[in-house]
Amino acid sequence: xxxxxxxxxxxxxxxxxxxxxxxxxxxxxxxxxxxxxxxxxxxxxxxxxxxxxxxxxxxxxxxxxxxxxxxxxxxxxxxxxxxxxxxxxxxxxxxxxxxxxxxxxxxxxxxxxxxxxxxxxxxxxxxxxxxxxxxxxxxxxxxxxxxxxxxxxxxxxxxxxxxxxxxxxxxxxxxxxxxxxxxxxxxxxxxxxxxxxxxxxxxxxxxxxxxxxxxxxxxxxxxxxxxxxxxxxxxxxxxxxxxxxxxxxxxxxxxxxxxxxxxxxxxxxxxxxxxxxxxxxxxxxxxxxxxxxxxxxxxxxxxxxxxxxxxxxxxxxxxxxxxxxxxxxxxxxxxxxxxxxxxxxxxxxxxxxxxxxxxxxxxxxxxxxxxxxxxxxxxxxxxxxxxxxxxxxxxxxxxxxxxxxxxxxxxxxxxxxxxxxxxxxxxxxxxxxxxxxxxxxxxxxxxxxxxxxxxxxxxxxxxxxxxxxxxxxxxxxxxxxxxxxxxxxxxxxxxxxxxxxxxxxxxxxxxxxxxxxxxxxxxxxxxxxxxxxxxxxxxxxxxxxxxxxxxxxxxxxxxxxxxxxxxxxxxxxxxxxxxxxxxxxxxxxxxx
Numbered sequence: 001x002x003x004x005x006x007x008x009x010x011x012x013x014x015x016x017x018x019x020x021x022x023x024x025x026x027x028x029x030x031x032x033x034x035x036x037x038x039x040x041x042x043x044x045x046x047x048x049x050x051x052x053x054x055x056x057x058x059x060x061x062x063x064x065x066x067x068x069x070x071x072x073x074x075x076x077x078x079x080x081x082x083x084x085x086x087x088x089x090x091x092x093x094x095x096x097x098x099x100x101x102x103x104x105x106x107x108x109x110x111x112x113x114x115x116x117x118x119x120x121x122x123x124x125x126x127x128x129x130x131x132x133x134x135x136x137x138x139x140x141x142x143x144x145x146x147x148x149x150x151x152x153x154x155x156x157x158x159x160x161x162x163x164x165x166x167x168x169x170x171x172x173x174x175x176x177x178x179x180x181x182x183x184x185x186x187x188x189x190x191x192x193x194x195x196x197x198x199x200x201x202x203x204x205x206x207x208x209x210x211x212x213x214x215x216x217x218x219x220x221x222x223x224x225x226x227x228x229x230x231x232x233x234x235x236x237x238x239x240x241x242x243x244x245x246x247x248x249x250x251x252x253x254x255x256x257x258x259x260x261x262x263x264x265x266x267x268x269x270x271x272x273x274x275x276x277x278x279x280x281x282x283x284x285x286x287x288x289x290x291x292x293x294x295x296x297x298x299x300x301x302x303x304x305x306x307x308x309x310x311x312x313x314x315x316x317x318x319x320x321x322x323x324x325x326x327x328x329x330x331x332x333x334x335x336x337x338x339x340x341x342x343x344x345x346x347x348x349x350x351x352x353x354x355x356x357x358x359x360x361x362x363x364x365x366x367x368x369x370x371x372x373x374x375x376x377x378x379x380x381x382x383x384x385x386x387x388x389x390x391x392x393x394x395x396x397x398x399x400x401x402x403x404x405x406x407x408x409x410x411x412x413x414x415x416x417x418x419x420x421x422x423x424x425x426x427x428x429x430x431x432x433x434x435x436x437x438x439x440x441x442x443x444x445x446x447x448x449x450x451x452x453x454x455x456x457x458x459x460x461x462x463x464x465x466x467x468x469x470x471x472x473x474x475x476x477x478x479x480x481x482x483x484x485x486x487x488x489x490x491x492x493x494x495x496x497x498x499x500x501x502x503x504x505x506x507x508x509x510x511x512x513x514x515x516x517x518x519x520x521x522x523x524x525x526x527x528x529x530x531x532x533x534x535x536x537x538x539x540x541x542x543x544x545x546x547x548x549x550x551x552x553x554x555x556x557x558x559x560x561x562x563x564x565x566x567x568x569x570x571x572x573x574x575x576x577x578x579x580x581x582x583x584x585x586x587x588x589x590x591x592x
């Protein structure tokens with residue numbers, strides 16, 4: 001479209017010039033004819049004194065003046081058309097740039113959704129800015145609280161060309177928070193420069209510089225760059241913080257992996273780095289550890305990491321799920337039994353504590369341990385002694401206890417469902433495993449890990465996950481945590497017929513996104529109910545606090561409060577009325 005409009009405009013300008021030339025030539029020929037005729041009449045001498053010829057000369061003078069006025073009018077009309085053409089051309093150029101801008105913003109939105117590390121997108125953003133404004137150079141700078149440059153990304157139209165933003169311009173924009181445009185004369189050797197701030201509230205967090213060699217920027221160019229800066233910064237700011245967290249977590253994880261064995265644990269988030277740092281610190285101790293976390297968060301993997309990074313790593317690691325074994329069999333599983341201890345005990349069998357002697361025993365779901373066994377476990381923790389069923393002798397076992405639970409043991413202690421003395425024995429060191437959705441950036445990492453695992457297992461050549469599918473996965477709340485994500489990816493791999501997992505392979509439970517903890521409604525009635533609830537819980541209190549603070553700052557003057565907020569007086573009055581507020585601080589009294 002741009003090419004077509006440009007060619008039409010060029011033809012229009014050429015046609016105007018041709019019209020002006022042809023009309024001017026015609027007028028000149030008419031002038032020449034009149035002048036020739038007047039000269040001829042003047043040479044006639046006496047004949048020219050007659051009234052008849054005098055009137056002819058007057059008419060010729062009149063024709064000459066009319067031609068002159070016509071020429072002036074024609075030139076003015078052509079000049080006006082050229083001005084209108086230039087104006088239209090500028091508007092078309094502006095619309096083309098705006099189209100580029102919004103297309104760029106749309107493409108960037110997709111990148112923000114699919115790219116884990118925002119720093120990989122920033123060079124593309126600054127290249128887009130240069131393309132939209134037809135710049136020779138563009139630079140994006142991210143600054144810290146002191147105004148020092150933390151990150152910088154540059155783009156130049158000519159490869160190998162470099163541009164360094166003027167320090168004075170940067171300092172001016174950082175100080176004032178206002179955009180700056182430096183214009184130059186046509187013959188100047190200096191470049192035309194625009195600098196736009198990237199702002200978080202009133203604070204300048206970065207700068208975008210755009211430069212053209214010997215060609216001016218327009219106010220529209222400046223406004224387009226400001227829109228790009230504002231829209232992009234809304235996504236960059238939180239993503240940049242997340243990216244830095246991820247880098248910090250990855251660096252911590254790398255450092256921890258150099259010191260400890262965490263082969264089974266796939267983790268990169270700062271939240272998991274903090275957990276594994278605790279594991280590294282306490283692994284070599286003999287203290288009991290209680291691991292708390294929802295189902296599917298990896299409690300057993302963490303228990304294994306504690307064992308295999310301890311001095312007991314060469315001894316057994318024995319696991320028992322207290323919720324999976326019937327109460328009648330659990331005691332014999334833990335402490336073992338002698339031959340003939342009960343019907344069916346045809347041979348002696350050592351219990352899990354005896355099997356774990358010298359090593360570690362992992363009591364999974366200890367919150368489901370029956371009261372009687374809580375007493376016996378407490379006795380073992382105090383003395384490390386136990387009696388197998390049917391035995392009169394006492395045995396000893398040197399084991400370290402690691403427990404895990406998805407239940408709130410502290411509350412169970414309050415309700416007497418769990419013994420407080422046992423709770424304090426097993427809870428010497430507490431480690432809480434965060435939910436999957438609380439682990440920054442880890443959904444994508446684990447999704448690709450499981451993709452590789454199940455693609456190999458099923459003999460499929462699947463190497464990627466579609467960005468939209470990743471977006472759905474990030475938006476899911478994962479009540480089943482890592483175990484649920486693993487099942488989702490395994491299912492998707494089995495169903496996938498191409499080389500990329502798409503939304504089509506995801507279950508419906510994942511496709512129904514959530515806003516916070518609210519599931520996206522499927523009907524108009526549900527939508528209205530959700531909107532009303534969200535208004536009551538979120539927007540109304542926020543709006544009310546906003547209005548009250550404005551009234552406090554303005555000494556209860558509505559006009560001044562509206563001015564401070566950048567609102568029209570009527571807009572503020574509607575907010576006050578909607579929240580049952582008046583210019584007097586506090587809610588209006590209810591009518592009795």
